Amino acid sequence: MIRYVLKRILMMIPVLLAVSFVVYFLMDLAPGDIVMQLAPTDATAEQIEQLRKDLGLDGPLLTRYFRYVGNLLKGDLGQSLSQNRPVMELFMDRFPATVKLAVGSLIVAIGISFPLGIAAATHHRSWLDGSSMVTAMIGVSMPSFWLGLLLIMLFASKLNLLPSGGDSGFLSLILPAITLGANQAGSLTRTVRSSMLDVIRQDYLRTARAKGVSEKQVIRKHALKNALIPILTVLGSTLGNALGGSVTVEAVFAWPGVGRLTVSAINNRDMTLATGCIIMFTLMLNLTLLAVDIAYAFVDPRIRARYSK
Amino acid sequence: MSEKDIVLDLQNLRVRFETEDGIVYAVNGLDMKLEKGKAIGLVGETGAGKTTTALALLRLVPDPPGVVECDKLELNGQDVLNMGIHDLEKVRGKDISMIFQDPMTALNPVFTVGEQIAESIFLHEKCTYAEAQQRAVEMLELVGIPGERANEYPHQFSGGMKQRVVIAIALACHPQLLIADEPTTALDVTIQAQVLDLMKNLRKQYQTSLIMITHDLGIVADICDEVAVMYAGTIVEKGTLEDVFNHTKHPYTEGLFNSLPNINDRKAMLTPIKGLMPDPTNLPEGCPFHPRCPYADEDCKKPQVVRNISDSHYVRCGAYDRPGFHIERKER
Amino acid sequence: MDNNTTKRKYSVEELKKYKKRSMWAEVWRNFKKNRTAMVGLFIVIALVIIAVFSHFYYDYAADIVHQELKDRFQKPSAEHWFGTDSFGRDVFTRIVYGAQYSLSVGIVAVAISCALGTTLGVIAGFYGGVTENIILRVCEVFVGIPSVLLGIAIMAAFGQSIVVLMFAIGLVYVPMYCRTARAAVLPVRGEEYIEAARIAGVGDFGIMFKHILPNSLSPIIVQITMGVASGILTASSLSFLGLGVPLPSPEWGAMLSEGRAYIRDYGYLTIFPGLAIMITVLAFNLMGDGLRDALDPKLKQ
Numbered sequence: 001m002i003r004y005v006l007k008r009i010l011m012m013i014p015v016l017l018a019v020s021f022v023v024y025f026l027m028d029l030a031p032g033d034i035v036m037q038l039a040p041t042d043a044t045a046e047q048i049e050q051l052r053k054d055l056g057l058d059g060p061l062l063t064r065y066f067r068y069v070g071n072l073l074k075g076d077l078g079q080s081l082s083q084n085r086p087v088m089e090l091f092m093d094r095f096p097a098t099v100k101l102a103v104g105s106l107i108v109a110i111g112i113s114f115p116l117g118i119a120a121a122t123h124h125r126s127w128l129d130g131s132s133m134v135t136a137m138i139g140v141s142m143p144s145f146w147l148g149l150l151l152i153m154l155f156a157s158k159l160n161l162l163p164s165g166g167d168s169g170f171l172s173l174i175l176p177a178i179t180l181g182a183n184q185a186g187s188l189t190r191t192v193r194s195s196m197l198d199v200i201r202q203d204y205l206r207t208a209r210a211k212g213v214s215e216k217q218v219i220r221k222h223a224l225k226n227a228l229i230p231i232l233t234v235l236g237s238t239l240g241n242a243l244g245g246s247v248t249v250e251a252v253f254a255w256p257g258v259g260r261l262t263v264s265a266i267n268n269r270d271m272t273l274a275t276g277c278i279i280m281f282t283l284m285l286n287l288t289l290l291a292v293d294i295a296y297a298f299v300d301p302r303i304r305a306r307y308s309k
Numbered sequence: 310m311s312e313k314d315i316v317l318d319l320q321n322l323r324v325r326f327e328t329e330d331g332i333v334y335a336v337n338g339l340d341m342k343l344e345k346g347k348a349i350g351l352v353g354e355t356g357a358g359k360t361t362t363a364l365a366l367l368r369l370v371p372d373p374p375g376v377v378e379c380d381k382l383e384l385n386g387q388d389v390l391n392m393g394i395h396d397l398e399k400v401r402g403k404d405i406s407m408i409f410q411d412p413m414t415a416l417n418p419v420f421t422v423g424e425q426i427a428e429s430i431f432l433h434e435k436c437t438y439a440e441a442q443q444r445a446v447e448m449l450e451l452v453g454i455p456g457e458r459a460n461e462y463p464h465q466f467s468g469g470m471k472q473r474v475v476i477a478i479a480l481a482c483h484p485q486l487l488i489a490d491e492p493t494t495a496l497d498v499t500i501q502a503q504v505l506d507l508m509k510n511l512r513k514q515y516q517t518s519l520i521m522i523t524h525d526l527g528i529v530a531d532i533c534d535e536v537a538v539m540y541a542g543t544i545v546e547k548g549t550l551e552d553v554f555n556h557t558k559h560p561y562t563e564g565l566f567n568s569l570p571n572i573n574d575r576k577a578m579l580t581p582i583k584g585l586m587p588d589p590t591n592l593p594e595g596c597p598f599h600p601r602c603p604y605a606d607e608d609c610k611k612p613q614v615v616r617n618i619s620d621s622h623y624v625r626c627g628a629y630d631r632p633g634f635h636i637e638r639k640e641r
Numbered sequence: 642m643d644n645n646t647t648k649r650k651y652s653v654e655e656l657k658k659y660k661k662r663s664m665w666a667e668v669w670r671n672f673k674k675n676r677t678a679m680v681g682l683f684i685v686i687a688l689v690i691i692a693v694f695s696h697f698y699y700d701y702a703a704d705i706v707h708q709e710l711k712d713r714f715q716k717p718s719a720e721h722w723f724g725t726d727s728f729g730r731d732v733f734t735r736i737v738y739g740a741q742y743s744l745s746v747g748i749v750a751v752a753i754s755c756a757l758g759t760t761l762g763v764i765a766g767f768y769g770g771v772t773e774n775i776i777l778r779v780c781e782v783f784v785g786i787p788s789v790l791l792g793i794a795i796m797a798a799f800g801q802s803i804v805v806l807m808f809a810i811g812l813v814y815v816p817m818y819c820r821t822a823r824a825a826v827l828p829v830r831g832e833e834y835i836e837a838a839r840i841a842g843v844g845d846f847g848i849m850f851k852h853i854l855p856n857s858l859s860p861i862i863v864q865i866t867m868g869v870a871s872g873i874l875t876a877s878s879l880s881f882l883g884l885g886v887p888l889p890s891p892e893w894g895a896m897l898s899e900g901r902a903y904i905r906d907y908g909y910l911t912i913f914p915g916l917a918i919m920i921t922v923l924a925f926n927l928m929g930d931g932l933r934d935a936l937d938p939k940l941k942q
């Protein structure tokens with residue numbers, strides 16, 4: 001098991017390097033030059049060249065990239081050019097807010113999708129099934145920034161109940177978490193339903209009923225635990241993506257998360273900050289997926305057996 | 310025979326499935342009475358309604374699409390038919406339990422076998438969960454599996470072992486009535502015999518009544534006291550082993566025997582029953598067997614009544630109204 | 642059964658045609674039974690008609706971007722169904738005209754990602770080994786980057802225009818098609834008719850695209866319909882962030898972003914464009930969902 005985890009972590013390194021290359025390359029293609037922005041307006045050509053050298057931005061793309069990767073492999077994400085602070089520091093400043101939002105949205109998503117998906121599956125083909133599937137589909141189809149704005153209109157502007165933006169304690173988390181969570185709940189509900197439907201037909205549920213297990217327990221204990229594998233997969237990628245910061249939701253609610261940090265880095269052509277942030281996302285995503293794979297082992301003894309081999 | 314000794318009293322059971330493609334008449338007026346400690350074999354082809362009957366006894370027929378109707382369903386004098394779901398859950402697994410056909414799929418893959426046996430005990434007996442687990446280990450040993458394997462998961466067991474576990478679950482609370490739905494069909498022949506022996510011994514030990522569902526007449530002869538032959542959702546002939554095996558009355562039963570290979574004459578041709586089971590959405594009128602029956606005449610299209618041959622033996626065949634009618638199979 | 646019809650001999654060509662038609666007829670029959678899917682299909686058809694006709698009916702300069710400052714911020718009325726925006730432009734007209742942006746971006750992006758992704762996926766599934774490994778690893782890299790951020794980076798690199806937007810979104814979803822196509826090809830790979838085709842001398846590409854791909858189409862078709870939906874959603878997100886279709890084009894996401902500034906007093910400026918996005922995306926999703934069920938009846942049982 002530990003060997004498996006180590007192997008997976010080692011396998012992330014080439015992915016992270018490749019991601020860094022893709023982003024670095026794209027950022028280099030982008031028109032606009034951060035050096036020109038940073039240099040004083042009356043700087044001479046020599047001064048600009050000197051500044052470029054000081055920032056480590058001279059030379060051809062590959063030279064600069066390898067210089068960057070060299071530092072990266074030492075664990076140094078570099079210095080943000082636009083804000084003149086270490087990238088890691090900037091990222092970690094914003095990360096707690098992103099985690100808060102990600103966890104909050106996940107709680108909302110689970111709270112909606114599990115009851116709805118299970119009810120739909122146990123009442124297969126009834127009106128309940130049909131209407132919860134349409135509801136889920138609407139959740140998937142709704143642009144999250146729109147839902148966010150609607151919620152602001154209702155709860156912040158009209159009713160004046162909740163703050164419309166910023167991170168100022170629990171109340172300010174409610175609307176962003178609902179916005180992001182509703183979106184995630186859509187796909188999660190569908191997954192819960194379909195994997196429950198697969199399980200509900202299994203013979204072992206009949207065995208459990210024949211034992212005298214109550215219907216509630218049959219569903220909650222016997223069926224749900226078996227249905228959990230595909231649900232965990234979706235849950236993992238949902239959480240992983242949310243940890244990458246939902247850019248639009250953060251933009252709507254002026255949420256001080258890493259998503260907005262990255263967007264502003266891209267817009268400012270701050271390539272160290274942008275590349276660094278995206279590398280961190282990829283790391284978060286991969287770590288979440290790994291956590292999900294480990295969680296599989298706790299749910300399903302057959303997978304546990306495979307890992308230990 | 311006093312009324313107290315009747316474990317199961319089932320009258321006029323009817324089960325149909327209302328599907329998009331029509332109504333499937335799975336069980337059509339089935340009566341069954343079973344005494345304490347006795348075993349009855351429920352024999353018939355695939356699709357005769359045997360499993361549906363079994364599920365109906367536990368009230369486990371999926372609804373929808375299943376609709377179950379019945380005049381009387383008593384277990385040990387308790388009216389199971391009109392029981393609330395809560396009481397029903399107390400009966401299932403405690404008074405009546407079932408062994409399912411396919412041990413490969415009957416066990417929950419994410420719980421240990423010990424947990425699965427203990428769950429039944431914990432639900433029905435007044436004991437702590439630790440005691441239930443202890444008894445689960447004892448049950449495992451009783452069915453011939455080392456107790457330390459209680460912490461293993463179903464995927465670590467072979468098919469025959471899994472069926473032993475299923476049996477252990479079914480017998481964990483010493484039920485009055487055990488329904489075994491083709492318990493050995495999915496197993497290798499050598500394992501079959503072991504599992505059957507195990508069931509025979511345990512049944513003797515606990516005085517459990519048994520409904521053995523099978524299409525294997527050999528198993529019936531080995532284990533049962535009585536036989537009921539089912540065809541298209543009704544019992545066409547019922548009697549003791551002696552009655553049915555040696556004084557066969559129904560043409561369908563005769564057909565079943567004729568299609569068995571004869572161990573004494575290995576060169577003899579098998580005589581299959583011609584035709585197929587009728588479409589359960591569109592059963593023939595009168596005797597459902599008449600389209601395949603070599604003795605059939607016009608009267609067979611009328612509703613059939615039960616004809617008692619003896620106290621223990623009856624047949625549902627109108628041909629016996631004809632003077633001197635007998636089937637060709639020689640009575641031995 | 643009617644014996645006369647079965648006795649008639651069919652030519653091979655006729656049989657082929659019959660077989661093909663009957664498969665799609667079966668899919669259509671299943672699809673028709675699904676009421677929500679039919680609603681989706683109906684909306685999609687209506688949207689396509691609206692997009693095409695509005696393109697020719699309205700004059701871009703006079704009707705869509707022309708500013709009439711004296712008419713600004715009029716609430717929805719009989720004259721301006723969805724009201725007017727901060728420049729006095731009619732919101733309804735702009736939304737109707739905007740359909741072509743969302744649809745074309747969604748459809749072209751999917752065409753790009755589907756063509757590229759499916760080809761890579763089929764190659765990966767067909768050849769296996771090192772080729773497969775390389776393709777899958779590259780996919781993994783792109784999946785690792787959140788789609789909106791990757792889209793933003795691509796938009797930043799190549800400049801803001803509708804064509805770049807199409808390519809940006811197209812590229813973002815390549816891995817999805819690649820994985821779907823590969824997964825669909827894998828079980829077909831070992832089938833006997835593939836061996837038979839090879840023995841008959843069909844080349845690798847012939848086998849891949851004539852023999853394997855048609856037998857793996859179902860999941861790809863479903864992915865395409867759902868892909869249009871997510872493509873439209875991503876495009877509108879980018880436009881909302883100011884990185885999609887450049888202003889003053891009436892792209893729905895961009896309109897929403899403009900209207901956001903007036904959310905307190907003129908909420909309709911955000912409500913209607915968002916509603917348009919949602920209905921469009923929902924229609925494609927419902928259609929894709931129905932197609933999935935229709936193509937694979939086993940799933941529904």
